[in-house]
Amino acid sequence: MDGRVGLRASRRAAPTPRVAVRSSPRQRARVREQEPVVSAMSGSGLGKENKAGSSTPLRHRPNAFSELDNATPRVMLRKIIQNQPQVSPLALQTVQLEETEDARPEPPSQRTSSTVELQLPDLVPEDASVTTFRMTRKRKKLSISEFERAADKRLPQNQAHSTLDSTLVRSLRMSVGSVMAPDTVEKRGLLRRPQNHKAIDIAAFEGGVEQNMLQIKAQDYLVDLQTSSMTGTTTIRTDAEVVLNNTELFVEPQLGEQNLLAVEPQLSDSKTSAQRSNTSYPAHEKARLEGLVSRVSTDERRTLRFSEKDLITDHEHVDGITQKTPAKEGEDEQDHSQQNDPMEQFSESEEMAGTTEHHADAEYSEHSEKKLSRKAVSQLTAAQDAGVEMEMTPSEGGVAEGTEHQDSPKAELQMAGSPGGHSPASYSLKKSGAKPLKEAVEQTGEIERGTITGVLDAAEEEATDDESDIEDHESEEISMKTPMFVHAAAYRPHPVLSPPHPVKSASPELPPQPVRAKPVPKSSGAAQRKTREPEIASSLIKQIFSHYVKTPVTRDAYKIVEKCSERYFKQISSDLEAYSQHAGRKTVEMADVELLMRRQGLVTDKMPLHVLVERHLPLEYRKLLIPIAVSGNKVIPCK
């Protein structure tokens, strides 16, 4: 500060470029009309000073910058500043940036702009903090000079209306104002996209739903051909169901909502009468699957309107595409009306109850989609399932139903075939719908179900499912509560999940490990191409591997590593399944994982599991896994 004052005082002195390096540059910056730069050296020093406008000791500066070109950013800035009466806050900032980058010797107390300087590291991406995973960060350091240049060009003329000569005041204003202004000017490119997220979502996903529906219709047609011979009773409720069927198990909640909403109108009379008019459509939708229910999500209420709209449009599409057997339609109408009654009951309960069951059902239904024999039935029961599931206790209800229904797949079909027994059939269908769900779930891994039932958050459910099924989720570090949009990105347009998760290949997530989401294999709705098995994202593997190996790795090596890790996970997942089965359970639990680690030799008599948990897992998991640690010395044994 004192230096500054002194400098200000000596401002009037005609400074020789080099003589009064400390004082002159500063005053030059302050003075409205600057003398043209005389020499490159002084210019650079002055430029530097101008930008800084700070009382940083410039002893080293002239030497440091004496060799710089005339065209350095500093020089340019200085010229700008000299030619214009105002000092740009940008310049101030950029100079400070440089200072912070190059040397941070200035004691903060010496300058008022130190506050700005100290703030700068926050504004500017911190090059200093090199995270091991981001090896490309170093680039940013170089780009700052270019950034300054660009920023300068963009500088509005009026920004530096610093008529005040007081460096203190100016610096203060700059520090306060420039902190905000540069953001708008400089950081525009860095603004986060997601701010526009909401605006796009609705429109985009409606379009996506339309596409899905088209796909589904194509699919439905094929499926209908197969199932047409089966039951004539199961009625597709709405086109929305068609849409739902095509959506992936882990489709983002929005999609789910919409789908569900498409279904919901059926369920509740209050929705639209258009649904009733759908009875003609159910024929083709018959083949559609439990997927209907699947889309239930917590947001279903919100998207009710959307579903209605979609329903209407869907109807149009459906009309154009499939004109199923009129005979079936007649039956469907009957079924439909019957369905509506029980559904109405459920609609309310649905809305009231949580959506976990729905979600679980949806996912299960995804799995069972492959079971053509159940399709008709499940479709019918999909909505009912949703309702039924809602009634039952959240986590166990679905499970219980599923187990019951295990034995009624055939029964479903038979019942479905008899128009007379519609209401009972519908209920049995419900169960059968749940049953395939159950099977599917079991196939895919108990851990999924366990997590699903236990979790109310749709995103979490998806996450847990995805962990076993989904690829491309570079979220090994992500905690369980990953934000929705992350899941949304991963799950985009995933049609039916491939049931061929052979039990062996399903890789249940080890509870102690963080979420390892893998994208669901994507199969087109139009033609059921071969569905790939779920894989871990190769980028994730590369990232982790390269982090630990610290040397460059060839692409072939990465491929081998990928193969090894895939085999490894296959093996341990099958082991975990065998262990849980050995204990007579259907869900993989922590005991199974601990047993596996014992077999692996990671956990021994000397090295208990908790120590490993403490050592390797983040704090959130530690809290979950070792409740004693956070109990605050209050341990109450359970009898």
Place this chain on the structure above:
Amino acid sequence: GSEAAGGEQRELLIQRLRAAVHYTTGCLCQDVAEDKGVLFSKQTVAAISEITFRQCENFARDLEMFARHAKRSTITSEDVKLLARRSNSLLKYITQKSDELASSNME
């Protein structure tokens, strides 16, 4: 006193067991040698027998773990099958034998 004696007893027992395993390994190696027309050096046989003994310890520990995992206190053939999962051929062989045993038991 008594504990030390017990420990010694245990040590003696272990040594006797080790010797027994070694003897059996030697016999088997002899048979294989005659069969294939190769020779087994003493160190080889000793190494094989030591490995076998240690693996037996591991198996025992794992079997006990498996039984406890299933909330049982008796080791059954299910535990053994779980243990042999790693090797497909071995698993097949064991299941075969266990089926034979079960059927013979029923008869």
